[in-house]
Amino acid sequence: MSDRRRYSQGVSLARINAVFLKELIQMRRDRLTFAVMLAIPILELVLFGYAINTDPKHLPTAIHAEEYTPIVRSLIAGLEHSEYFDISKNIPDAREGDHLLAGGGAVFVIEIPVGFTERLVRGERPQLLVAADATDPVAASNALSRINTIVNRALRKDLNGALAHLQADPGPVEVIVHPRYNPEGITQYNIVPGLLGVILTMTLVMITGVAMTRETERGTLENLLAMPGSPFEVMVGKIIPFLGVGAVQTVIVLLVAHWVFSVPFVGSISLLLFSVTLFIIANLALGFTFSTIAKTQIQAMQLTVFFFLPSMLLSGFMFPFRGMPMWAQVIGEVLPLTHFLRVVRGIMLKGAGFGDLRMELAAISVFMIVVVLLAMVRYKRTLD
Amino acid sequence: MTELAIDVRGLSKHFANKVAVNKVDLQLPKGQVWGFLGPNGSGKTTTIRMLCGLLNATEGEGTCLGFDLRRDAELIRRHTGYMTQRFSFWTELTVRENLEFVARIYELDNRRRCVDDTLDILGLGHRQHQLAGALSGGWKQRLALAAVTMHRPELLLLDEPTAGVDPQARRDFWDQIHRLSNEGMTVLVSTHYMDEAERCDHIVYLAHGNLITQGTVPDIIDQSGLISFRAEGMNVRALEPRIAKLAGVEYAAYFGAGLHICGHDRALLEKAVESVADQGYQWHEIRPSLEDVFIALMDQSGADIRSHA
Numbered sequence: 174m175s176d177r178r179r180y181s182q183g184v185s186l187a188r189i190n191a192v193f194l195k196e197l198i199q200m201r202r203d204r205l206t207f208a209v210m211l212a213i214p215i216l217e218l219v220l221f222g223y224a225i226n227t228d229p230k231h232l233p234t235a236i237h238a239e240e241y242t243p244i245v246r247s248l249i250a251g252l253e254h255s256e257y258f259d260i261s262k263n264i265p266d267a268r269e270g271d272h273l274l275a276g277g278g279a280v281f282v283i284e285i286p287v288g289f290t291e292r293l294v295r296g297e298r299p300q301l302l303v304a305a306d307a308t309d310p311v312a313a314s315n316a317l318s319r320i321n322t323i324v325n326r327a328l329r330k331d332l333n334g335a336l337a338h339l340q341a342d343p344g345p346v347e348v349i350v351h352p353r354y355n356p357e358g359i360t361q362y363n364i365v366p367g368l369l370g371v372i373l374t375m376t377l378v379m380i381t382g383v384a385m386t387r388e389t390e391r392g393t394l395e396n397l398l399a400m401p402g403s404p405f406e407v408m409v410g411k412i413i414p415f416l417g418v419g420a421v422q423t424v425i426v427l428l429v430a431h432w433v434f435s436v437p438f439v440g441s442i443s444l445l446l447f448s449v450t451l452f453i454i455a456n457l458a459l460g461f462t463f464s465t466i467a468k469t470q471i472q473a474m475q476l477t478v479f480f481f482l483p484s485m486l487l488s489g490f491m492f493p494f495r496g497m498p499m500w501a502q503v504i505g506e507v508l509p510l511t512h513f514l515r516v517v518r519g520i521m522l523k524g525a526g527f528g529d530l531r532m533e534l535a536a537i538s539v540f541m542i543v544v545v546l547l548a549m550v551r552y553k554r555t556l557d
Numbered sequence: 558m559t560e561l562a563i564d565v566r567g568l569s570k571h572f573a574n575k576v577a578v579n580k581v582d583l584q585l586p587k588g589q590v591w592g593f594l595g596p597n598g599s600g601k602t603t604t605i606r607m608l609c610g611l612l613n614a615t616e617g618e619g620t621c622l623g624f625d626l627r628r629d630a631e632l633i634r635r636h637t638g639y640m641t642q643r644f645s646f647w648t649e650l651t652v653r654e655n656l657e658f659v660a661r662i663y664e665l666d667n668r669r670r671c672v673d674d675t676l677d678i679l680g681l682g683h684r685q686h687q688l689a690g691a692l693s694g695g696w697k698q699r700l701a702l703a704a705v706t707m708h709r710p711e712l713l714l715l716d717e718p719t720a721g722v723d724p725q726a727r728r729d730f731w732d733q734i735h736r737l738s739n740e741g742m743t744v745l746v747s748t749h750y751m752d753e754a755e756r757c758d759h760i761v762y763l764a765h766g767n768l769i770t771q772g773t774v775p776d777i778i779d780q781s782g783l784i785s786f787r788a789e790g791m792n793v794r795a796l797e798p799r800i801a802k803l804a805g806v807e808y809a810a811y812f813g814a815g816l817h818i819c820g821h822d823r824a825l826l827e828k829a830v831e832s833v834a835d836q837g838y839q840w841h842e843i844r845p846s847l848e849d850v851f852i853a854l855m856d857q858s859g860a861d862i863r864s865h866a
């Protein structure tokens with residue numbers, strides 16, 4: 174009798190292993206899902222990759238010139254000649270420039286202040302003010318990165334003889350760029366690391382949510398519940414195979430980022446892997462929690478989309494985070510993707526260390542713990 | 558007193574505003590095979606689920622294998638095998654993989670031997686590498702039985718294990734049930750088949766969530782007080798519409814070449830028989846079958862519910 178009452182009280186590795194192996198077999202036999210999981214990162218990278226590779230030219234540009242000297246004319250001609258800037262308007266005052274930018278009538282407004290020519294000739298490096306609509310940073314960045322060269326080249330034939338010395342560094346003109354609406358100035362390098370978080374969020378939340386509700390739909394849950402096993406054992410066993418999926422996706426994205434898009438990687442790879450693991454677990458646990466709410470696989474997918482949309486829109490992936498209204502930022506701070514984007518970009522592009530990112534990592538951890546606890550509480554041992 | 562495998566009192570289950578099971582008492586001695594009968598929706602599945610801890614009882618208490626129904630659900634799970642009404646093993650896994658999964662879940666020692674032995678005993682060996690989803694109905698039931706008995710449970714709860722299975726496969730399945738019973742397992746099996754009911758030591762009959770009657774098959778027939786007559790002869794097929802409406806005839810149905818009429822009131826039944834005596838049928842009284850009794854019970858409980866409504 175005492176023997177009958179005996180059973181391992183703690184977590185049973187055998188049971189976790191049982192669920193893990195079962196899930197692994199199911200995943201292997203479900204070729205389509207497996208293929209989709211691997212195809213999604215490649216597909217998204219290719220789609221976004223085209224956006225990254227394009228080199229937009231002929232961007233509408235308005236000029237507000239206070240004077241029209243030969244030098245200024247050369248400058249304007251040089252800008253047009255570069256093909257990046259289409260000078261469509263000469264506007265009488267600076268206020269109109271703001272309207273044009275806001276309404277999308279111009280991507281750039283270039284202002285040539287009074288006394289530009291005179292100061293240039295005197296070698297005082299006059300300012301050339303460029304206001305740029307940076308909402309779509311990809312669109313503006315190439316033109317902006319070349320503007321200095323373009324200006325210098327345009328002025329070369331005017332600055333000869335006694336003025337030739339002005340061509341030397343730092344150049345005759347000081348170009349001052351004011352990116353509007355996107356003070357963070359997201360560059361193309363931001364997209365690929367960000368894509369890692371987006372792909373993991375979308376696929377992993379869905380895959381666990383669906384895997385669990387499938388048990389409910391097919392009636393196998395009744396069987397699972399009739400057998401021994403704690404919520405924790407079932408959850409861990411279910412999640413581990415998908416951790417593998419997430420790892421494969423991560424490797425794909427990082428390799429493509431490096432080989433195809435030459436995204437720099439200046440930080441610590443082990444810190445990145447640690448952060449990615451944390452993030453993957455948070456998403457898998459969320460999928461598991463969703464499956465305790467959803468009754469069907471379709472509902473699980475709907476919940477995933479319900480979570481994915483704000484993640485994509487409010488995390489700083491689509492729109493610059495600081496440019497969003499306060500309420501959107503508050504929602505954004507709750508989402509793990511927001512913090513993950515900062516972490517990945519920080520590590521890959523800025524070489525940020527653990528110390529720099531500890532608040533972001535803490536935020537992801539808190540999210541993960543809350544979601545795991547929620548899953549535990551919600552996972553019922555009965556069919557009620 | 559014999560030891561009880563199941564001992565529950567006043568077990569009830571309410572869903573939203575529906576009473577699925579209403580104050581059911583069950584005392585099931587160890588080592589017996591009990592049949593669980595009743596029309597669709599009578600609460601068999603719901604009762605079984607409460608017994609193995611899959612549903613929390615709304616009311617009632619008791620023990621399963623000596624473990625408290627509410628407190629020791631985890632222990633009950635370990636010593637009970639529950640075969641669901643709908644096939645609920647993993648169709649993407651092979652027969653063997655399903656059994657290995659179960660063996661790991663129950664933390665069995667000598668897993669490989671256990672699985673091999675189980676495959677052997679249930680004759681599943683040559684199909685062990687087939688996907689469970691590709692098995693026919695009969696083999697699926699066998700796999701399910703194999704899987705729920707591999708951990709040597711003390712109590713076996715089988716919910717309509719032979720539904721939709723051919724007679725040979727049903728007979729084989731029942732041979733297995735009796736083998737397990739001989740090894741000391743207590744079995745509660747729900748069924749809609751009368752021949753299966755007659756193989757049980759004891760029958761419990763449920764209708765609309767209420768336990769209507771229970772006992773051995775002869776007991777139930779005796780207790781029913783039902784009287785049956787059988788008519789044979791030419792043109793017996795024309796008899797039913799005429800006699801079914803007469804007072805005292807609770808139901809009339811063809812069995813082979815004859816017509817059975819049943820009722821509780823002997824005088825009225827005999828009068829009904831009298832009224833068609835001129836037609837040249839041969840009448841004789843027979844012992845009501847279990848099916849007669851159940852159909853009468855079904856009509857009765859249906860009428861009770863209607864009269865209460």
Ligand SMILES: Nc1ncnc2c1ncn2[C@@H]1O[C@H](COP(=O)(O)OP(=O)(O)OP(=O)(O)O)[C@@H](O)[C@H]1O
Nearest residue numbers: 572575577595596597598599600601602603604642
């Ligand atoms: N989860 C549930 N929610 C609401 N009602 C339920 C639920 N499960 C069962 N019921 C209802 O409880 C009643 C009893 O159902 P149950 O499945 O126990 O009957 P059963 O005797 O097993 O029937 P069958 O012979 O068809 O299998 C039915 O009326 C059913 O509709």
Ligand SMILES: [Mg+2]
Nearest residue numbers: 601602603642
């Ligand atoms: Mg049922």
